[in-house]
Amino acid sequence: MAIGIRTEHLRKVFSTPPPSAAPGRGIVGGPMTGRNVRGKSQRIEIVALDDLTLEVEPGEIFGLLGPNGAGKSTTLGVLTTRIRPTAGRAWIGGDEVWTSRVAVKRRIGVVPQRPNLDFSLTAREILLFHGAYFGIANPERGARARKLLETFQLTDRADQLVVGFSGGMMQRLSIARAMMHEPEVLFLDEPSAGLDPQTRLLLWEIVRSYNARGNTIVVTTHNMEEADDLCRRVAIVDHGRSIALGTPADLKATIPGGYVIRIQLSPRTPELLAAFAAETGVQQALANGPNGVDVYADRGGPLVPELLQLAVRSGARVTDVHVSEPSLENFFLHHTGRSLRD
């Protein structure tokens, strides 16, 4: 029996630097307030989740989509018992996450954003010990490890320490490890970041077939294509809130026109925006950034010459034009005014 996941008004405020999720910039976004405590020590407060309510149905592949720092990893951290919510509650199946952590840990498998393999062990030992932590007895444990190593094409390196593994191999092994105890819910945090295209396809195949066996899967990603191809339903998360939830097709259908033509030009006059909006097939023309215009339309390429002509006639200099087809990316842009990669 597949199980679902529910969160109710989840809120998380970090007062110490949060566990680093994404390497490099923007770990967790949201408003940051530095305030003085007793006039001396500076205290940071980072709102990572702000009233997040979600429901993942049993047996679906669910996507959490959003830019870096939107709160995706924090959501996963809360759902996997690793982050204590400041307020709100979450359930995996019937178990409330924070109050029955051990029961929850039994039901979930977690693939972190960055491989956190046990560097003192070989690939096979990592799987075997993981199985042992979950109380899987010996002949069964060995058989499962063998099978997973084979599935993830790691058999020839199975008895080497993982220190020397490539990023892709570590990632595959992390996924194998998460499946070792056959959890009912599998969480994957940015699973295909850093994977080559073939491995990514292999991974998606494995995830789909694991899902087909009646398991629930939650994937976080900032890759539209991935969410679009893999997920049955998607929640779009920004600044720690869910701003939209639905199937990729439903979400895309709500974008006016579907196509977005992004033009960079200057000077950008209100008259020019009005002229763009009056063009046939154009639903909306919105200013974006100092020199940008986002034109939402039901056509893509054929509209470009007409828009350019309007721009030239108004005396503006066009520096860039980008046409994007109906996608979740456009959806995100429409709702937040920012591109997913901004």
Add this chain to the structure above:
Amino acid sequence: MRKTFFALFARDVHVARRNFVPLILQTLLQPMLLVFVFGRVLTTSGFMPMQYKSLLLPGIIALSMVLSGIQAVAMPVISEFQFTREIEDRLLAPIEIEWVAVEKIFAGMIQALIAGLVVLPLAWLVMGRGVDLSMPHPFLFALLCLLVALLSSSIGLTLGCSVGQTQIGLMFSLVLAPMIFFGCTYYPWSALAKFPILKYAVLANPMVYASEGLRGALVPQFPHLPSAVAAGGLILFDILFVSLGIRQFQRKAVH
């Protein structure tokens, strides 16, 4: 839960066995050098009286146990909590987080006990003739060893969860060095009689109870703290550092 606990322990034993030689060198080399220089060179050449050998031996055992227990727990904990978050898999094992910390303490205790058991005969051999050991109370000795082992691994957990990778050097020079030198390892507590402030200040150092306790159990002919005081001090510091270590571990593990 029992299965998970022993699987975690089996993992630590497996890793320790794989690193057996460097681990042994790391924990035994320093005490052995001390034993050789202080217990052999200085005594044979006549700079130190021969009895110094016997006085030194319990201190060296305490020192080896404390150092090996601290290192056995603190070093892996520091690196596993680093940005690789190697420990995460164990934190996600179906067991309460506190038990993962308890397992760390337990595994460290075993290593400290092994270090103590290896150092005792080895030091005795290196010092040569003239070591005057007696063990009038073997049970007291065993109890003290257990308490010292628990002390060392729980201090290891506390330090490991409070110190970052970049501060390891600092930990050795600021915490461990004073702990060893003011820990009555090379001299009995009574030798501090002429330093009234120091004499009482060192009582805040848990190492004192370890060295003095073992001194009382192995070479009772020398002055030492009463065994009850040593055992009591060890028990109090054990309670303190076990609870502190587990609390720090939870703080590190759950955000």
